[in-house]
Amino acid sequence: MMMRGLWKLTWIEIKVFMREPLGAFGTIGFPVLVFLVVGRAAGGKVAAPSLAANNFLRVGLPVLASLLIAVSSVLSLVTIISIYREGGILKRLRATPLRPQTILSAQVIVKLILTAATLGLMVLAGKRYYPVNMHVPLFGFTIALLISTLSILSIGFLIASIVPTARFAQPIGAAILYPMIAFSGLFVPVNAMSPVFRAVARVLPMTYAVSLMEGIWKGDSWWAHMGDVAALAVVFFVCTALSAKVFRWE
Amino acid sequence: MDEVSFEVNDGEIFGLIGPNGAGKTTTMECVEGIRKPDRGTISVLGLDPFREVYKLQERIGVQLQQAQLQKRIKVWEAVDLWASLYRKKSVDGERLLEQLGLIDKRDAWFMNLSGGQKQRLFIALALINDPEVVFLDELTTGLDPQARRAIWELVRGIRERGKTVFLTTHLMEEAERLCDRVAIIEHGRIIDIDTPQRLVARHCPERTVVLDTDDASAEERFRAIARVESVSRSDLQFTIRGQGDDLVTEVIHCLSENRIRVTDFRMIVPSLEDVFLKLTGRSIRD
Secondary structure, three states, X not given: OHHHHHHHHHHHHHHHHXXXXXXXXXXXHHHHHHHHHHHHHHHOOOOOOOHHXXXXXXXXXXXXXXXXXXXXXXXXXXXXXXXXXXXXHHHHHHOOOOOHHHHHHHHHHHHHHHHXXXXXXXXXXXXXXXXXXXXXXXXXXXXXXXXXXXHHHHHHHHHHHHOOOHHXXXXXXXXXXXXXXXXXXXXXXXXXXXXXXXXXXXXXXXXXXXXHHHHHHHOOOOHHHXXXXXXXXXXXXXXXXXXXXXXXXX | OOOOOOOOOOOOEEEEEOOOOOOHHHHHHHHHOOOOOOOOOOOEOOEOOOOOHHHHHHHEEEEOOOOOOOOOOEHHHHHHHHHHOOOOOOOOHHHHHHHOXXXXXXXXXXXXXXXXXXXXXXXXXXXXXXXXXXXEEOOOOOOOHHHHHHXXXXXXXXXXXXXXXXXXXXXXXXXXXXXXXXXXXXXXXEEEEEOHHHHHHHHOOEEEEEEEEOOOOHXXXXXXXXXXXXXXXXXXXXXXXXXXXXXXXXHHHHHHHOOOOEEEEEEEOOOHHHHHHHHHOOOOOO
Protein backbone atom coordinates (compact mmCIF):
# COMPACT_ATOMS: atom_id res chain seq x y z
CA MET A 1 0.00 0.00 0.00
CA MET A 2 2.73 2.40 0.98
CA MET A 3 4.70 1.40 -2.10
CA ARG A 4 1.68 2.35 -4.18
CA GLY A 5 1.58 5.74 -2.47
CA LEU A 6 5.32 6.21 -2.86
CA TRP A 7 5.22 5.35 -6.54
CA LYS A 8 2.19 7.59 -7.21
CA LEU A 9 3.69 10.48 -5.32
CA THR A 10 7.04 10.10 -7.11
CA TRP A 11 5.37 9.98 -10.50
CA ILE A 12 3.20 13.01 -9.75
CA GLU A 13 6.21 14.92 -8.44
CA ILE A 14 8.06 14.21 -11.69
CA LYS A 15 5.10 15.39 -13.76
CA VAL A 16 4.61 18.48 -11.62
CA PHE A 17 8.31 19.28 -11.93
CA MET A 18 8.23 18.91 -15.69
CA ARG A 19 5.40 21.43 -15.85
CA GLU A 20 7.49 24.10 -14.18
CA PRO A 21 8.60 26.74 -16.60
CA LEU A 22 12.28 25.86 -17.07
CA GLY A 23 11.73 22.67 -15.07
CA ALA A 24 12.68 20.13 -17.70
CA PHE A 25 14.95 22.41 -19.67
CA GLY A 26 16.71 23.93 -16.69
CA THR A 27 17.47 20.62 -15.07
CA ILE A 28 18.09 18.32 -17.96
CA GLY A 29 18.33 20.31 -21.17
CA PHE A 30 20.59 23.10 -20.02
CA PRO A 31 23.47 21.05 -18.57
CA VAL A 32 23.47 18.81 -21.61
CA LEU A 33 23.46 21.85 -23.87
CA VAL A 34 26.41 23.42 -22.05
CA PHE A 35 28.20 20.13 -22.20
CA LEU A 36 27.67 19.92 -25.94
CA VAL A 37 28.76 23.50 -26.55
CA VAL A 38 31.92 23.06 -24.49
CA GLY A 39 32.54 19.74 -26.18
CA ARG A 40 32.22 21.22 -29.65
CA ALA A 41 34.42 24.19 -28.75
CA ALA A 42 37.09 21.96 -27.27
CA GLY A 43 36.50 19.24 -29.80
CA GLY A 44 39.42 19.96 -32.11
CA LYS A 45 41.91 20.53 -29.35
CA VAL A 46 41.25 17.63 -27.06
CA ALA A 47 44.13 15.63 -28.42
CA ALA A 48 46.80 18.31 -28.31
CA PRO A 49 46.79 20.49 -25.16
CA SER A 50 49.05 20.44 -22.14
CA LEU A 51 48.99 17.48 -19.82
CA ALA A 52 47.23 19.35 -17.00
CA ALA A 53 44.47 20.68 -19.26
CA ASN A 54 44.10 17.31 -20.85
CA ASN A 55 43.82 15.70 -17.47
CA PHE A 56 41.13 18.15 -16.42
CA LEU A 57 39.16 17.57 -19.59
CA ARG A 58 39.42 13.83 -19.24
CA VAL A 59 38.73 13.40 -15.55
CA GLY A 60 37.94 16.71 -13.91
CA LEU A 61 35.27 17.87 -16.31
CA PRO A 62 33.03 14.81 -16.12
CA VAL A 63 33.35 14.81 -12.35
CA LEU A 64 32.64 18.54 -12.15
CA ALA A 65 29.64 18.14 -14.42
CA SER A 66 28.28 15.28 -12.32
CA LEU A 67 28.87 17.21 -9.14
CA LEU A 68 27.15 20.34 -10.47
CA ILE A 69 24.14 18.32 -11.48
CA ALA A 70 24.03 16.65 -8.09
CA VAL A 71 24.34 19.99 -6.30
CA SER A 72 21.69 21.66 -8.42
CA SER A 73 19.25 18.84 -7.79
CA VAL A 74 20.00 19.05 -4.07
CA LEU A 75 19.36 22.78 -4.18
CA SER A 76 16.07 22.27 -5.93
CA LEU A 77 15.19 19.68 -3.30
CA VAL A 78 15.94 22.20 -0.56
CA THR A 79 13.78 24.77 -2.31
CA ILE A 80 10.92 22.37 -2.93
CA ILE A 81 10.85 21.22 0.67
CA SER A 82 10.76 24.78 1.97
CA ILE A 83 8.07 25.78 -0.51
CA TYR A 84 6.03 22.73 0.44
CA ARG A 85 6.48 23.50 4.09
CA GLU A 86 5.53 27.14 3.69
CA GLY A 87 2.52 26.28 1.56
CA GLY A 88 1.29 23.68 4.01
CA ILE A 89 1.67 20.89 1.46
CA LEU A 90 3.90 18.85 3.77
CA LYS A 91 1.40 19.27 6.54
CA ARG A 92 -1.48 18.27 4.29
CA LEU A 93 0.33 15.15 3.15
CA ARG A 94 1.20 14.36 6.72
CA ALA A 95 -2.49 14.31 7.63
CA THR A 96 -2.90 11.16 5.52
CA PRO A 97 -1.65 7.68 6.40
CA LEU A 98 1.44 8.53 4.36
CA ARG A 99 4.58 8.16 6.50
CA PRO A 100 6.98 11.10 6.60
CA GLN A 101 9.78 8.90 5.27
CA THR A 102 7.64 8.09 2.24
CA ILE A 103 7.06 11.75 1.43
CA LEU A 104 10.75 12.57 1.67
CA SER A 105 11.82 9.40 -0.14
CA ALA A 106 9.61 10.34 -3.06
CA GLN A 107 11.40 13.68 -3.33
CA VAL A 108 14.80 12.02 -3.19
CA ILE A 109 13.83 9.46 -5.81
CA VAL A 110 12.60 12.22 -8.11
CA LYS A 111 15.94 13.99 -7.77
CA LEU A 112 17.91 10.81 -8.37
CA ILE A 113 15.86 10.00 -11.45
CA LEU A 114 16.34 13.48 -12.87
CA THR A 115 20.06 13.38 -12.11
CA ALA A 116 20.34 9.99 -13.76
CA ALA A 117 18.41 11.20 -16.80
CA THR A 118 20.69 14.22 -17.19
CA LEU A 119 23.82 12.14 -16.85
CA GLY A 120 22.52 9.53 -19.22
CA LEU A 121 21.96 12.16 -21.87
CA MET A 122 25.41 13.57 -21.19
CA VAL A 123 27.03 10.22 -21.63
CA LEU A 124 25.23 9.85 -24.95
CA ALA A 125 26.32 13.33 -25.99
CA GLY A 126 29.81 12.68 -24.71
CA LYS A 127 30.16 9.64 -26.91
CA ARG A 128 30.31 12.02 -29.79
CA TYR A 129 32.46 14.79 -28.42
CA TYR A 130 34.64 13.14 -25.84
CA PRO A 131 35.42 9.82 -27.45
CA VAL A 132 38.61 9.38 -25.41
CA ASN A 133 36.74 8.50 -22.29
CA MET A 134 34.63 5.63 -23.41
CA HIS A 135 36.66 3.09 -21.50
CA VAL A 136 35.45 4.54 -18.26
CA PRO A 137 33.89 2.14 -15.70
CA LEU A 138 30.42 3.65 -16.11
CA PHE A 139 28.70 1.31 -13.70
CA GLY A 140 31.23 1.94 -10.96
CA PHE A 141 31.12 5.65 -11.60
CA THR A 142 27.32 5.62 -11.34
CA ILE A 143 27.59 3.93 -7.95
CA ALA A 144 30.23 6.45 -6.85
CA LEU A 145 27.99 9.30 -7.99
CA LEU A 146 24.99 7.77 -6.23
CA ILE A 147 26.91 7.53 -2.96
CA SER A 148 28.14 11.09 -3.35
CA THR A 149 24.69 12.38 -4.26
CA LEU A 150 23.03 10.70 -1.29
CA SER A 151 25.63 12.23 0.97
CA ILE A 152 25.13 15.70 -0.52
CA LEU A 153 21.35 15.15 -0.36
CA SER A 154 21.61 14.56 3.36
CA ILE A 155 23.39 17.91 3.71
CA GLY A 156 20.56 19.37 1.65
CA PHE A 157 18.02 17.87 4.00
CA LEU A 158 19.77 19.36 6.95
CA ILE A 159 19.73 22.77 5.26
CA ALA A 160 16.06 22.29 4.35
CA SER A 161 15.28 21.41 7.94
CA ILE A 162 16.84 24.59 9.24
CA VAL A 163 16.25 27.38 6.70
CA PRO A 164 13.44 29.61 7.91
CA THR A 165 11.70 30.48 4.64
CA ALA A 166 11.55 29.31 1.07
CA ARG A 167 13.05 32.60 -0.13
CA PHE A 168 16.31 31.86 1.66
CA ALA A 169 16.45 28.17 0.91
CA GLN A 170 18.11 28.38 -2.49
CA PRO A 171 20.70 31.11 -1.68
CA ILE A 172 21.67 29.58 1.66
CA GLY A 173 21.98 26.18 0.09
CA ALA A 174 24.07 27.58 -2.74
CA ALA A 175 26.28 29.52 -0.34
CA ILE A 176 27.02 26.32 1.54
CA LEU A 177 27.37 23.85 -1.29
CA TYR A 178 29.17 25.73 -4.08
CA PRO A 179 32.21 26.79 -2.01
CA MET A 180 32.55 23.14 -1.06
CA ILE A 181 33.17 22.38 -4.70
CA ALA A 182 35.88 25.05 -4.84
CA PHE A 183 37.70 23.37 -1.97
CA SER A 184 37.06 19.87 -3.17
CA GLY A 185 40.41 19.33 -4.86
CA LEU A 186 38.83 19.38 -8.28
CA PHE A 187 40.61 22.54 -9.43
CA VAL A 188 43.63 22.52 -7.14
CA PRO A 189 44.70 19.13 -5.77
CA VAL A 190 44.24 18.97 -2.01
CA ASN A 191 47.93 18.18 -1.51
CA ALA A 192 48.95 21.35 -3.36
CA MET A 193 46.80 23.59 -1.11
CA SER A 194 48.17 25.74 1.72
CA PRO A 195 47.87 23.99 5.11
CA VAL A 196 44.83 26.04 6.14
CA PHE A 197 42.92 25.34 2.95
CA ARG A 198 43.97 21.74 3.13
CA ALA A 199 42.50 21.47 6.61
CA VAL A 200 39.27 23.04 5.36
CA ALA A 201 39.15 20.66 2.42
CA ARG A 202 39.66 17.67 4.70
CA VAL A 203 36.52 18.40 6.73
CA LEU A 204 34.29 19.10 3.74
CA PRO A 205 32.35 16.10 2.43
CA MET A 206 32.63 17.28 -1.15
CA THR A 207 36.37 16.57 -1.09
CA TYR A 208 35.68 12.90 -0.48
CA ALA A 209 33.00 12.82 -3.15
CA VAL A 210 35.45 14.27 -5.69
CA SER A 211 38.25 11.93 -4.65
CA LEU A 212 35.94 8.94 -4.97
CA MET A 213 34.46 9.91 -8.31
CA GLU A 214 37.80 10.92 -9.83
CA GLY A 215 39.40 7.73 -8.65
CA ILE A 216 36.66 5.46 -9.97
CA TRP A 217 36.56 7.38 -13.24
CA LYS A 218 40.30 6.86 -13.66
CA GLY A 219 39.89 3.16 -12.96
CA ASP A 220 41.11 2.93 -9.35
CA SER A 221 39.89 0.00 -7.31
CA TRP A 222 37.11 0.52 -4.73
CA TRP A 223 39.50 -0.65 -2.03
CA ALA A 224 41.68 2.38 -2.60
CA HIS A 225 38.68 4.63 -1.88
CA MET A 226 37.09 2.94 1.10
CA GLY A 227 38.13 5.93 3.19
CA ASP A 228 36.12 8.25 0.92
CA VAL A 229 33.09 5.98 1.04
CA ALA A 230 33.33 5.80 4.84
CA ALA A 231 33.58 9.61 5.11
CA LEU A 232 30.55 10.07 2.86
CA ALA A 233 28.62 7.47 4.83
CA VAL A 234 29.41 9.27 8.09
CA VAL A 235 28.19 12.55 6.59
CA PHE A 236 25.03 10.84 5.39
CA PHE A 237 24.17 9.28 8.74
CA VAL A 238 25.05 12.32 10.81
CA CYS A 239 23.11 14.74 8.60
CA THR A 240 20.11 12.42 8.29
CA ALA A 241 19.97 11.89 12.04
CA LEU A 242 20.34 15.60 12.71
CA SER A 243 17.67 16.61 10.21
CA ALA A 244 15.30 13.98 11.57
CA LYS A 245 15.70 15.74 14.92
CA VAL A 246 15.27 19.32 13.75
CA PHE A 247 12.93 18.87 10.80
CA ARG A 248 9.86 21.09 10.86
CA TRP A 249 6.69 20.16 9.03
CA GLU A 250 5.20 23.64 9.18
CA MET B 1 -5.00 25.33 25.80
CA ASP B 2 -6.62 24.95 29.15
CA GLU B 3 -9.96 23.36 29.87
CA VAL B 4 -11.19 21.77 26.72
CA SER B 5 -13.58 18.93 27.17
CA PHE B 6 -16.27 17.87 24.76
CA GLU B 7 -17.90 14.95 23.01
CA VAL B 8 -18.97 14.82 19.41
CA ASN B 9 -21.92 12.55 18.62
CA ASP B 10 -22.20 10.18 15.74
CA GLY B 11 -23.73 11.74 12.63
CA GLU B 12 -23.84 15.33 13.78
CA ILE B 13 -22.18 18.50 12.58
CA PHE B 14 -20.24 19.78 15.54
CA GLY B 15 -18.67 23.21 15.43
CA LEU B 16 -15.86 24.67 17.45
CA ILE B 17 -16.33 28.42 17.33
CA GLY B 18 -14.26 31.28 18.59
CA PRO B 19 -12.09 34.15 17.45
CA ASN B 20 -8.78 33.69 15.68
CA GLY B 21 -6.16 32.54 18.13
CA ALA B 22 -8.68 31.02 20.54
CA GLY B 23 -7.22 27.55 20.12
CA LYS B 24 -9.61 26.05 17.57
CA THR B 25 -6.99 24.76 15.18
CA THR B 26 -4.75 23.53 17.99
CA THR B 27 -7.64 21.57 19.45
CA MET B 28 -8.56 20.14 16.09
CA GLU B 29 -5.00 19.13 15.28
CA CYS B 30 -4.73 17.29 18.58
CA VAL B 31 -7.93 15.42 17.77
CA GLU B 32 -6.64 14.61 14.28
CA GLY B 33 -3.45 13.20 15.73
CA ILE B 34 -1.04 15.56 13.99
CA ARG B 35 -0.22 17.42 17.18
CA LYS B 36 0.61 15.96 20.57
CA PRO B 37 -1.32 17.35 23.51
CA ASP B 38 0.77 18.14 26.61
CA ARG B 39 -1.72 16.34 28.78
CA GLY B 40 -5.28 15.09 28.86
CA THR B 41 -6.95 12.28 26.97
CA ILE B 42 -8.53 12.18 23.55
CA SER B 43 -10.42 9.33 21.98
CA VAL B 44 -11.60 9.35 18.38
CA LEU B 45 -13.49 6.32 17.10
CA GLY B 46 -12.07 4.51 20.12
CA LEU B 47 -8.48 5.31 19.11
CA ASP B 48 -5.79 7.43 20.72
CA PRO B 49 -5.18 9.99 17.97
CA PHE B 50 -1.50 10.53 18.64
CA ARG B 51 -0.36 7.00 19.34
CA GLU B 52 -2.57 5.32 16.78
CA VAL B 53 -2.40 8.10 14.23
CA TYR B 54 -2.00 5.88 11.16
CA LYS B 55 -4.92 3.69 12.14
CA LEU B 56 -6.98 6.79 12.79
CA GLN B 57 -6.05 8.51 9.57
CA GLU B 58 -7.41 5.55 7.62
CA ARG B 59 -10.83 6.31 9.07
CA ILE B 60 -10.98 10.09 9.09
CA GLY B 61 -10.92 12.78 6.43
CA VAL B 62 -9.14 16.04 7.01
CA GLN B 63 -9.22 19.51 5.51
CA LEU B 64 -6.58 21.78 6.98
CA GLN B 65 -6.70 25.53 7.31
CA GLN B 66 -4.71 27.32 4.61
CA ALA B 67 -3.40 24.15 3.06
CA GLN B 68 -2.03 24.17 -0.45
CA LEU B 69 -1.15 21.53 -2.97
CA GLN B 70 1.60 21.46 -5.54
CA LYS B 71 0.92 24.42 -7.83
CA ARG B 72 0.90 22.39 -10.99
CA ILE B 73 -0.80 19.23 -9.80
CA LYS B 74 -3.98 18.51 -11.74
CA VAL B 75 -7.27 18.06 -9.92
CA TRP B 76 -7.68 14.43 -10.99
CA GLU B 77 -4.06 13.68 -10.09
CA ALA B 78 -4.57 14.95 -6.56
CA VAL B 79 -7.69 12.81 -6.17
CA ASP B 80 -5.93 9.82 -7.68
CA LEU B 81 -2.90 10.30 -5.40
CA TRP B 82 -5.04 10.60 -2.30
CA ALA B 83 -7.01 7.50 -3.29
CA SER B 84 -3.76 5.55 -3.41
CA LEU B 85 -2.74 6.55 0.11
CA TYR B 86 -5.38 4.56 1.94
CA ARG B 87 -5.44 0.88 2.62
CA LYS B 88 -9.14 0.43 2.10
CA LYS B 89 -10.90 0.89 -1.18
CA SER B 90 -11.55 4.54 -1.88
CA VAL B 91 -14.76 6.01 -3.25
CA ASP B 92 -15.04 6.72 -6.97
CA GLY B 93 -12.95 9.85 -7.50
CA GLU B 94 -14.70 10.87 -10.69
CA ARG B 95 -18.10 10.68 -9.07
CA LEU B 96 -16.82 12.67 -6.13
CA LEU B 97 -15.58 15.40 -8.46
CA GLU B 98 -18.95 15.37 -10.16
CA GLN B 99 -20.81 15.71 -6.87
CA LEU B 100 -18.58 18.58 -5.84
CA GLY B 101 -18.98 20.36 -9.17
CA LEU B 102 -15.36 19.95 -10.13
CA ILE B 103 -15.64 17.58 -13.06
CA ASP B 104 -15.06 20.38 -15.60
CA LYS B 105 -11.87 21.22 -13.74
CA ARG B 106 -10.44 17.73 -13.53
CA ASP B 107 -7.52 18.61 -15.81
CA ALA B 108 -6.90 22.08 -14.36
CA TRP B 109 -3.80 22.88 -12.34
CA PHE B 110 -4.31 23.54 -8.66
CA MET B 111 -2.85 27.04 -8.97
CA ASN B 112 -5.50 28.00 -11.53
CA LEU B 113 -8.48 27.10 -9.34
CA SER B 114 -10.57 29.75 -7.59
CA GLY B 115 -10.72 29.83 -3.79
CA GLY B 116 -14.04 28.01 -3.77
CA GLN B 117 -12.83 25.37 -6.19
CA LYS B 118 -9.73 24.76 -4.09
CA GLN B 119 -11.86 24.28 -1.00
CA ARG B 120 -14.14 21.90 -2.87
CA LEU B 121 -11.09 19.94 -3.96
CA PHE B 122 -9.94 19.75 -0.35
CA ILE B 123 -13.39 18.47 0.59
CA ALA B 124 -13.04 15.85 -2.13
CA LEU B 125 -9.66 14.80 -0.71
CA ALA B 126 -11.15 14.66 2.78
CA LEU B 127 -13.91 12.34 1.52
CA ILE B 128 -11.88 10.09 -0.78
CA ASN B 129 -11.35 7.36 1.82
CA ASP B 130 -15.04 7.27 2.76
CA PRO B 131 -14.19 8.46 6.28
CA GLU B 132 -16.34 8.05 9.36
CA VAL B 133 -15.45 11.48 10.70
CA VAL B 134 -14.63 14.52 8.59
CA PHE B 135 -12.61 17.43 10.00
CA LEU B 136 -13.03 20.82 8.38
CA ASP B 137 -10.90 23.69 9.65
CA GLU B 138 -12.07 27.19 8.68
CA LEU B 139 -13.53 25.79 5.53
CA THR B 140 -15.07 28.94 4.11
CA THR B 141 -12.61 31.58 5.25
CA GLY B 142 -11.82 33.89 2.39
CA LEU B 143 -14.69 32.76 0.20
CA ASP B 144 -17.40 35.01 -1.18
CA PRO B 145 -20.93 34.54 0.16
CA GLN B 146 -22.12 32.51 -2.81
CA ALA B 147 -19.25 30.06 -2.65
CA ARG B 148 -19.75 29.87 1.09
CA ARG B 149 -23.40 28.88 0.73
CA ALA B 150 -22.52 26.25 -1.85
CA ILE B 151 -19.96 24.78 0.56
CA TRP B 152 -22.52 24.71 3.37
CA GLU B 153 -24.80 22.64 1.16
CA LEU B 154 -21.93 20.22 0.56
CA VAL B 155 -21.24 19.90 4.26
CA ARG B 156 -24.91 19.15 4.93
CA GLY B 157 -24.60 16.54 2.19
CA ILE B 158 -21.75 14.92 4.11
CA ARG B 159 -23.99 14.60 7.14
CA GLU B 160 -26.78 13.14 5.01
CA ARG B 161 -24.39 10.33 4.16
CA GLY B 162 -24.27 9.43 7.81
CA LYS B 163 -20.86 10.89 8.54
CA THR B 164 -19.84 12.93 11.52
CA VAL B 165 -18.52 16.39 10.80
CA PHE B 166 -16.25 18.30 13.16
CA LEU B 167 -15.59 21.84 11.98
CA THR B 168 -14.11 25.06 13.25
CA THR B 169 -15.19 28.50 12.20
CA HIS B 170 -14.97 32.06 13.36
CA LEU B 171 -18.10 32.91 11.41
CA MET B 172 -21.07 32.87 13.75
CA GLU B 173 -23.52 32.80 10.88
CA GLU B 174 -21.86 29.68 9.54
CA ALA B 175 -22.05 27.96 12.90
CA GLU B 176 -25.67 28.95 13.36
CA ARG B 177 -26.79 27.72 9.96
CA LEU B 178 -24.68 24.62 9.73
CA CYS B 179 -23.99 23.11 13.11
CA ASP B 180 -26.18 20.81 15.14
CA ARG B 181 -24.15 21.68 18.20
CA VAL B 182 -21.41 24.17 18.86
CA ALA B 183 -18.74 24.66 21.49
CA ILE B 184 -17.67 28.23 22.14
CA ILE B 185 -13.96 28.45 22.80
CA GLU B 186 -11.93 31.41 23.94
CA HIS B 187 -8.39 31.71 25.26
CA GLY B 188 -8.04 27.93 25.08
CA ARG B 189 -11.09 27.33 27.24
CA ILE B 190 -14.53 26.04 26.31
CA ILE B 191 -17.18 28.39 27.63
CA ASP B 192 -20.34 26.53 26.70
CA ILE B 193 -21.61 23.73 24.47
CA ASP B 194 -25.10 23.26 23.06
CA THR B 195 -27.29 23.66 19.99
CA PRO B 196 -27.18 27.19 18.59
CA GLN B 197 -30.85 27.72 19.47
CA ARG B 198 -30.42 26.66 23.07
CA LEU B 199 -27.28 28.73 23.47
CA VAL B 200 -29.18 31.79 22.28
CA ALA B 201 -32.16 30.99 24.50
CA ARG B 202 -29.92 30.44 27.51
CA HIS B 203 -27.60 33.38 27.22
CA CYS B 204 -29.61 35.92 25.26
CA PRO B 205 -33.27 35.53 26.19
CA GLU B 206 -34.03 39.16 25.46
CA ARG B 207 -36.22 39.96 22.49
CA THR B 208 -36.76 43.29 20.83
CA VAL B 209 -39.70 44.48 18.78
CA VAL B 210 -39.41 47.61 16.67
CA LEU B 211 -42.58 49.11 15.26
CA ASP B 212 -43.95 52.33 13.84
CA THR B 213 -47.27 53.78 14.88
CA ASP B 214 -48.87 57.20 15.22
CA ASP B 215 -51.26 56.01 17.93
CA ALA B 216 -50.90 58.40 20.86
CA SER B 217 -51.89 55.86 23.50
CA ALA B 218 -49.48 53.21 22.27
CA GLU B 219 -46.58 53.88 24.57
CA GLU B 220 -48.66 53.49 27.68
CA ARG B 221 -50.20 50.26 26.43
CA PHE B 222 -46.82 48.78 25.62
CA ARG B 223 -45.51 49.56 29.06
CA ALA B 224 -48.43 47.66 30.54
CA ILE B 225 -47.32 44.38 28.95
CA ALA B 226 -45.99 42.09 31.68
CA ARG B 227 -42.81 40.97 29.97
CA VAL B 228 -41.75 44.35 28.72
CA GLU B 229 -38.72 45.82 30.39
CA SER B 230 -38.28 49.01 28.47
CA VAL B 231 -39.97 51.04 25.78
CA SER B 232 -38.13 53.77 24.00
CA ARG B 233 -39.44 56.06 21.39
CA SER B 234 -38.04 58.23 18.69
CA ASP B 235 -40.58 60.07 16.61
CA LEU B 236 -43.09 57.42 15.47
CA GLN B 237 -40.79 54.48 16.09
CA PHE B 238 -41.01 52.41 19.26
CA THR B 239 -38.42 49.96 20.48
CA ILE B 240 -39.83 47.44 22.95
CA ARG B 241 -37.46 45.23 24.90
CA GLY B 242 -38.27 42.26 27.09
CA GLN B 243 -37.45 38.70 28.03
CA GLY B 244 -38.43 35.40 26.45
CA ASP B 245 -40.01 34.10 23.28
CA ASP B 246 -43.48 35.11 24.40
CA LEU B 247 -42.70 38.79 24.21
CA VAL B 248 -43.56 38.97 20.52
CA THR B 249 -46.88 37.22 21.00
CA GLU B 250 -47.79 39.55 23.81
CA VAL B 251 -46.95 42.62 21.79
CA ILE B 252 -49.04 41.36 18.86
CA HIS B 253 -51.86 40.58 21.26
CA CYS B 254 -51.66 44.08 22.70
CA LEU B 255 -51.71 45.62 19.23
CA SER B 256 -54.82 43.76 18.16
CA GLU B 257 -56.67 44.17 21.43
CA ASN B 258 -56.20 47.94 21.38
CA ARG B 259 -56.57 48.18 17.62
CA ILE B 260 -53.32 50.03 17.34
CA ARG B 261 -52.49 50.69 13.72
CA VAL B 262 -48.83 49.97 12.85
CA THR B 263 -47.06 50.86 9.64
CA ASP B 264 -43.95 48.83 10.28
CA PHE B 265 -43.20 45.85 12.49
CA ARG B 266 -40.09 43.78 12.92
CA MET B 267 -38.34 41.92 15.64
CA ILE B 268 -34.73 41.57 16.51
CA VAL B 269 -33.77 38.07 17.62
CA PRO B 270 -30.34 37.62 19.16
CA SER B 271 -27.92 35.45 17.26
CA LEU B 272 -24.97 33.33 18.18
CA GLU B 273 -22.91 36.44 17.61
CA ASP B 274 -24.73 38.13 20.51
CA VAL B 275 -24.18 35.07 22.67
CA PHE B 276 -20.51 35.25 21.90
CA LEU B 277 -20.38 38.94 22.68
CA LYS B 278 -22.11 38.36 25.97
CA LEU B 279 -20.03 35.40 27.05
CA THR B 280 -16.66 36.80 26.13
CA GLY B 281 -17.30 40.49 26.48
CA ARG B 282 -15.97 41.20 23.04
CA SER B 283 -16.95 40.92 19.44
CA ILE B 284 -15.55 38.02 17.47
CA ARG B 285 -14.25 40.46 14.86
CA ASP B 286 -11.99 42.29 17.27
